[in-house]
Amino acid sequence: MAQDVSFEVRNNNGEPVQVGAWRFEGGRGGPKVHLQAGVHADEIAGMLVLHLLMQRLEVAESQGRLNGSVTVVPQANPLGIGQFRQGRILGRFHDASGQNFNRGFDRSAAMPRPSTNVQEWQQKLVQLAAPADVMLDLHTDDEALPYLYVHRSFWPRGRELAAALRMDLAIIWDDGGDGSFEETIIAPWLRDGTTGQRLAATLELRGQGDVSDRFAEQDAQGLYAWLCGQGIIDDALAPADWAVEAVEMGHMETIVAPQPGVLIFEKELGDQVEQGQRFARILRRPGDPSSEVVLYAEQTGRLVTRYRDRLIARGMGVAKFTGSRLSRHWSGGLLDPN
Incomplete structure (x- = not known):
């Protein structure tokens, strides 16, 4: 017992x-x-x-x-x-x-x-x-x-x-x-x-x-x-x-939202994405096509995490990818600082 x-x-x-x-x-x-x-x-x-x-x-x-x-x-x-x-x-x-x-x-x-x-x-x-x-x-x-x-x-x-x-x-x-x-x-x-x-x-x-x-x-x-x-x-x-x-933790690539809006993923978890390939987009003002921003992979790797909600605020983490080199955004510390 x-x-x-x-x-x-x-x-x-x-x-x-x-x-x-x-x-x-x-x-x-x-x-x-x-x-x-x-x-x-x-x-x-x-x-x-x-x-x-x-x-x-x-x-x-x-x-x-x-x-x-x-x-x-x-x-x-x-x-x-x-x-x-x-x-x-x-x-x-x-x-x-x-x-x-x-x-x-x-x-x-x-x-x-x-x-x-x-x-x-x-x-x-x-x-x-x-x-x-x-x-x-x-x-x-x-x-x-x-x-x-x-x-x-x-x-x-x-x-x-x-x-x-x-x-x-x-x-x-x-x-x-x-x-x-x-x-x-x-x-x-x-x-x-x-x-x-x-x-x-x-x-x-x-x-x-x-x-x-x-x-x-x-x-x-x-x-x-x-x-x-x-x-x-x-x-x-x-x-x-x-x-x-x-x-390496420093090789993980985190993509943040450049604007708020409706989040639409074009890639699934586990998908391999090439550097520069689009994987998602954010529609800031539905009804206005010019308000849509496309998100691209910073380096080649697998899509590991995605933001759960489909309405995202500016600055929130959209997704994380594996990478083979140090991320240009890496400044040390934890994977998720907050």
């Missing part, structure tokens, strides 16, 4: 809300694993994946096939999950303060006494995950291919993880600087030079609308198989055979 390791934080009204967390313990020594979903509360797919994975972990634990321990936090953010406005969840930013929920974990973790409820939540979540040897943070993009976001220290070892999840792409990063959860967890590993036996990654499970039994079963099975391959679960499963393209 999994151990309940849930904890409480205060919501905006000062009332306690719970972060549900469960720990599956093996009878033998082994790695400590931390799995979580929903730090951005509107990114739902990983919640269902971990819900299904927990059922498999419970069986493995009861049959004595679990090595080490696996802590699962299937819905990590109770502050964001209740932020509905006009029927739509706003789970990326804290409504009261405007803070991105996945930024500033490093500062919150170091505070002797957090002064806000977001800082309190961040500190407790870091404390829960800090003992782990393996940390996987499940997210989703707007509309996207599944992809792995991983620090260079864990590549190419992370390829097996990406293959198990049938991820077409791994984005390799070096420097963050904004205190994301992943960055905060691995900071002491990097400082102490202990990354060799550890692994941390962010898993982007397609787009925000890709929540289904089919995808969730596939992803839960992939995670289970990967845990078996790492010796965390005693179960003989064949490793996945899946081609994974590794791309």
